[in-house]
Amino acid sequence: xxxxxxxxxxxxxxxxxxxxxxxxxxxxxxxxxxxxxxxxxxxxxxxxxxxxxxxxxxxxxxxxxxxxxxxxxxxxxxxxxxxxxxxxxxxxxxxxxxxxxxxxxxxxxxxxxxxxxxxxxxxxxxxxxxxxxxxxxxxxxxxxxxxxxxxxxxxxxxxxxxxxxxxxxxxxxxxxxxxxxxxxxxxxxxxxxxxxxxxxxxxxxxxxxxxxxxxxxxxxxxxxxxxxxxxxxxxxxxxxxxxxxxxxxxxxxxxxxxxxxxxxxxxxxxxxxxxxxxxxxxxxxxxxxxxxxxxxxxxxxxxxxxxxxxxxxxxxxxxxxxxxxxxxxxxxxxxxxxxxxxxxxxxxxxxxxxxxxxxxxxxxxxxxxxxxxxxxxxxxxxxxxxxxxxxxxxxxxxxxxxxxxxxxxxxxxxxxxxxxxxxxxxxxxxxxxxxxxxxxxxxxxxxxxxxxxxxxxxxxxxxxxxxxxxxxxxxxxxxxxxxxxxxxxxxxxxxxxxxxxxxxxxxxxxxxxxxxxxxxxxxxxxxxxxxxxxxxxxxxxxxxxxxxxxxxxxxxxxxxxxxxxxxxxxxxxxxxxxxxxxxxxxxxxxxxxxxxxxxxxxxxxxxxxxxxxxxxxxxxxxxxxxxxxxxxxxxxxxxxxxxxxxxxxxxxxxxxxxxxxxxxxxxxxxxxxxxxxxxxxxxxxxxxxxxxxxxxxxxxxxxxxxxxxxxxxxxxxxxxxxxxxxxxxxxxxxxxxxxxxxxxxxxxxxxxxxxxxxxxxxxxxxxxxxxxxxxxxxxxxxxxxxxxxxxxxxxxxxxxxxxxxxxxxxxxxxxxxxxxxxxxxxxxxxxxxxxxxxxxxxxxxxxxxxxxxxxxxxxxxxxxxxxxxxxxxxxxxxxxxxxxxx
Amino acid sequence: xxxxxxxxxxxxxxxxxxxxxxxxxxxxxxxxxxxxxxxxxxxxxxxxxxxxxxxxxxxxxxxxxxxxxxxxxxxxxxxxxxxxxxxxxxxxxxxxxxxxxxxxxxxxxxx
Numbered sequence: 001x002x003x004x005x006x007x008x009x010x011x012x013x014x015x016x017x018x019x020x021x022x023x024x025x026x027x028x029x030x031x032x033x034x035x036x037x038x039x040x041x042x043x044x045x046x047x048x049x050x051x052x053x054x055x056x057x058x059x060x061x062x063x064x065x066x067x068x069x070x071x072x073x074x075x076x077x078x079x080x081x082x083x084x085x086x087x088x089x090x091x092x093x094x095x096x097x098x099x100x101x102x103x104x105x106x107x108x109x110x111x112x113x114x115x116x117x118x119x120x121x122x123x124x125x126x127x128x129x130x131x132x133x134x135x136x137x138x139x140x141x142x143x144x145x146x147x148x149x150x151x152x153x154x155x156x157x158x159x160x161x162x163x164x165x166x167x168x169x170x171x172x173x174x175x176x177x178x179x180x181x182x183x184x185x186x187x188x189x190x191x192x193x194x195x196x197x198x199x200x201x202x203x204x205x206x207x208x209x210x211x212x213x214x215x216x217x218x219x220x221x222x223x224x225x226x227x228x229x230x231x232x233x234x235x236x237x238x239x240x241x242x243x244x245x246x247x248x249x250x251x252x253x254x255x256x257x258x259x260x261x262x263x264x265x266x267x268x269x270x271x272x273x274x275x276x277x278x279x280x281x282x283x284x285x286x287x288x289x290x291x292x293x294x295x296x297x298x299x300x301x302x303x304x305x306x307x308x309x310x311x312x313x314x315x316x317x318x319x320x321x322x323x324x325x326x327x328x329x330x331x332x333x334x335x336x337x338x339x340x341x342x343x344x345x346x347x348x349x350x351x352x353x354x355x356x357x358x359x360x361x362x363x364x365x366x367x368x369x370x371x372x373x374x375x376x377x378x379x380x381x382x383x384x385x386x387x388x389x390x391x392x393x394x395x396x397x398x399x400x401x402x403x404x405x406x407x408x409x410x411x412x413x414x415x416x417x418x419x420x421x422x423x424x425x426x427x428x429x430x431x432x433x434x435x436x437x438x439x440x441x442x443x444x445x446x447x448x449x450x451x452x453x454x455x456x457x458x459x460x461x462x463x464x465x466x467x468x469x470x471x472x473x474x475x476x477x478x479x480x481x482x483x484x485x486x487x488x489x490x491x492x493x494x495x496x497x498x499x500x501x502x503x504x505x506x507x508x509x510x511x512x513x514x515x516x517x518x519x520x521x522x523x524x525x526x527x528x529x530x531x532x533x534x535x536x537x538x539x540x541x542x543x544x545x546x547x548x549x550x551x552x553x554x555x556x557x558x559x560x561x562x563x564x565x566x567x568x569x570x571x572x573x574x575x576x577x578x579x580x581x582x583x584x585x586x587x588x589x590x591x592x593x594x595x596x597x598x599x600x601x602x603x604x605x606x607x608x609x610x611x612x613x614x615x616x617x618x619x620x621x622x623x624x625x626x627x628x629x630x631x632x633x634x635x636x637x638x639x640x641x642x643x644x645x646x647x648x649x650x651x652x653x654x655x656x657x658x659x660x661x662x663x664x665x666x667x668x669x670x671x672x673x674x675x676x677x678x679x680x681x682x683x684x685x686x687x688x689x690x691x692x693x694x695x696x697x698x699x700x701x702x703x704x705x706x707x708x709x710x711x712x713x714x715x716x717x718x719x720x721x722x723x724x725x726x727x728x729x730x731x732x733x734x735x736x737x738x739x740x741x742x743x744x745x746x747x748x749x750x751x752x753x754x755x756x757x758x759x760x761x762x763x764x765x766x767x768x769x770x771x772x773x774x775x776x777x778x779x780x781x782x783x784x785x786x787x788x789x790x791x792x793x794x795x796x797x798x799x800x801x802x803x804x805x806x807x808x809x810x811x812x813x814x815x816x817x818x819x820x821x822x823x824x825x826x827x828x829x830x831x832x833x834x835x836x837x838x839x840x841x842x843x844x845x846x847x848x849x850x851x852x853x854x855x856x857x858x859x860x861x862x863x864x865x866x867x868x869x870x871x872x873x874x875x876x877x878x879x880x881x882x883x884x885x886x
Numbered sequence: 887x888x889x890x891x892x893x894x895x896x897x898x899x900x901x902x903x904x905x906x907x908x909x910x911x912x913x914x915x916x917x918x919x920x921x922x923x924x925x926x927x928x929x930x931x932x933x934x935x936x937x938x939x940x941x942x943x944x945x946x947x948x949x950x951x952x953x954x955x956x957x958x959x960x961x962x963x964x965x966x967x968x969x970x971x972x973x974x975x976x977x978x979x980x981x982x983x984x985x986x987x988x989x990x991x992x993x994x995x996x997x
Contacts (some may be wrong), residue, residue, distance in 0.1 A: 024964065025938070028915055031963045032934050035916040038959070057933070064935040068942055 108372035110423025141340035190282030208257025384477030412470025420462025513826025519768030535687030537627030579617035617704035633682035
């Protein structure tokens with residue numbers, strides 16, 4: 001083994017010294033001849049005789065050279081060159097064949113490379129941190145519910161101080177800042193961070209310094225670190241910006257430094273959806289009030305770097321014991337001390353949800369390539385049959401089977417490499433389009449590019465493809481029976497070949513069916529998602545996110561005025577405000593304590609608290625504007641004024657609290673006994689306020705008409721965005737300092753909220769269409785080919801009086817046997833593989849019978865149709881013509 | 887060529903060449919062929935078509951190494967020397983050859 005590896009390298013090393021070693025060999029052989037001759041001379045022969053005898057004894061000089069050349073491995077290269085020339089000639093001679101083959105394969109390989117470029121950026125590339133495997137996310141765990149939550153500063157502070165298995169631990173809280181430049185206000189995404197943030201991630205500033213541990217000490221002045229983009233776009237790349245003051249939302253920060261240009265933080269929660277999925281540009285130190293150890297609010301996200309060599313299980317155990325100890329000591333603020341802890345590897349936290357869909361896409365596009373390979377294999381096979389004579393002649397001329405096989409594989413390999421090159425080039429130039437097509441909510445899609453790995457993938461895939469579609473036809477074609485091959489006319493086709501063709505057809509149809517089944521399920525699920533009733537109106541709703549100036553003490557907030565102004569606009573049906581933006585999943589929930597807070601005993605089976613009740617603070621026009629029906633009782637009256645003196649509950653909350661009873665008139669406490677009893681005046685229908693995929697949640701509505709940070713919802717008469725400028729100017733006419741953070745249509749929010757399911761179902765759908773088309777072309781090709789082989793037979797049948805209809809039936813019945821087999825196999829495969837789709841499906845199971853029936857029927861029709869055309873053509877052919885053609 | 891002077895088995899040729907080089911030191915190709923022929927009392931005829939590919943093969947495997955030298959009749963020619971690995975190989979080959987011979991002998995003697 002070692003010796004043969006050595007021999008291999010010897011050959012490579014001596015490749016460029018070819019001429020030299022040839023000359024050396026010549027010299028050696030010449031010497032040999034001389035020595036032999038001299039020996040003969042010594043035995044008393046004359047010169048002529050001595051040389052003649054020597055030449056005889058030595059044997060063929062050329063054969064020796066040839067043997068040595070083969071030993072050196074030159075012959076292999078020689079033959080390879082020959083094969084390449086020959087392959088090139090064959091491909092040029094048959095441009096139609098070459099074009100179709102290359103197109104098919106380029107499509108397959110290109111599509112695979114494109115999907116791989118996405119998977120590469122999202123999944124395969126390591127996270128952009130030093131030693132990313134040691135980073136973990138740490139969350140607080142609600143011990144009662146088992147749910148994870150963000151972390152309070154108290155917990156973070158203690159974890160960081162006592163966690164021995166951690167090198168460092170950092171906290172951050174994503175948010176946005178109001179940045180004012182020459183009178184214009186802008187909202188810039190950013191985050192508040194602990195002093196250990198950048199050291200934990202091992203990120204250094206490009207200019208100045210990052211935020212340091214000292215910035216977290218009490219009394220430290222507030223500092224900010226800015227992104228390279230912010231520095232260039234807003235500060236004109238001014239080097240003197242460092243050390244200057246930066247005013248954000250009325251607070252002053254000193255700019256400490258600028259981050260490197262390539263710093264792309266990949267951490268949970270940092271992509272700001274509210275501002276249209278953007279990365280943070282401003283990083284500020286935690287404000288003193290947010291560093292309060294007595295505040296129970298859990299608003300921080302915590303990331304930690306574990307010490308090298310420490311096993312994840314040990315980290316988890318250590319954190320658990322720290323949390324338990326903190327709970328026992330019970331020093332923390334109310335409610336915080338009793339929390340547990342959850343540790344998740346950063347990679348899993350960020351990529352866990354997209355791992356399966358990415359694999360799914362790779363699998364789907366891989367199927368397309370397999371079908372393409374089957375098509376090309378069939379073409380190769382058909383062509384090899386036509387070249388049988390050529391092979392036989394070459395075999396007679398002394399080519400051995402390996403040599404013929406190699407020549408065939410060179411041809412298929414060359415085709416695959418050209419196709420791969422084209423496919424790769426298309427991906428290379430179209431990479432921006434690919435990146436733009438990906439939903440921004442899939443992490444790291446902004447890093448999609450073509451790197452060496454994408455290239456290597458395309459290359460390896462091309463080579464494998466060449467072998468995959470080339471090997472079987474090559475083996476088949478070179479399995480020669482010389483005698484009969486030369487004699488045989490191609491008329492009879494032969495049985496084993498038709499078996500091979502059926503196998504191709506079965507695999508093509510079954511693979512296409514698997515693809516179609518997957519696509520069918522995903523699209524069906526997506527349609528269900530889109531047509532689901534969210535419980536509120538989808539159309540004609542505009543949402544404005546506002547920051548109004550807080551009304552000064554004793555003075556009415558400007559909200560009422562704003563609403564009045566907007567309602568007066570022609571084209572506006574009604575308007576309202578709500579405390580948090582629906583459909584973004586950011587509505588703050590709060591638990592509702594039932595024990596002792598209901599007037600009568602809570603119903604059987606209901607514990608102390610009801611989990612996760614949404615607490616919506618809405619203005620009186622909310623239900624009318626959103627189109628949410630009030631099922632019982634009435635809506636809020638405007639005259640009520642501010643404050644929670646009336647409640648409206650959602651249908652399911654009413655059912656939970658007062659099963660089978662009249663909820664209107666029942667009373668609730670919010671908070672504890674010190675708060676007044678509040679009567680329920682109405683029951684509203686359940687709505688999916690957290691997005692289409694989330695089931696409706698228990699909701700409690702309170703009347704609230706003030707506040708400064710809120711969403712304004714306007715129902716307009718026709719779905720037009722024309723009113724937007726008008727509405728904006730009305731808002732500003734009431735409150736000159738109002739900040740309109742973002743304007744969206746509800747429709748668009750809904751559309752954006754399903755970007756990932758849409759992307760996956762669209763892509764798999766495209767692959768399924770491609771796969772089905774390829775399979776149809778394949779079936780067409782296979783049937784035309786086998787009909788062509790039976791031309792003589794069909795001619796005779798026609799001559800004997802068979803009618804076209806019977807002939808078509810004959811051809812089709814044979815086809816349908818293979819097709820039926822293929823579809824059955826495909827259906828079985830689908831049942832196995834669609835299970836992996838389960839987590840991506842909404843509202844249907846992975847073995848949804850109607851979908852599978854529809855898909856199978858479509859595939860059956862497609863295969864029948866693609867077989868029908870060649871069958872009809874064969875039946876209509878002139879028998880004399882076909883008999884003569886042989 | 888008569889039957890008795892027929893071809894040498896591939897594996898044994900390597901063995902013979904290595905043995906020759908080990909016992910006589912550096913030699914050129916013709917010398918090796920001649921020597922084997924002599925020792926075998928002309929029973930083994932090595933044509934150059936056999937000896938040179940064999941030398942090349944041994945060189946590729948690193949068992950012998952070539953060097954330019956001057957022959958007895960004053961010509962520049964390649965001399966082959968057995969390497970350390972070549973000696974090891976020779977030892978192993980010899981052992982297995984002897985083992986094989988012993989087995990075959992036992993069988994032939996019809997134990």
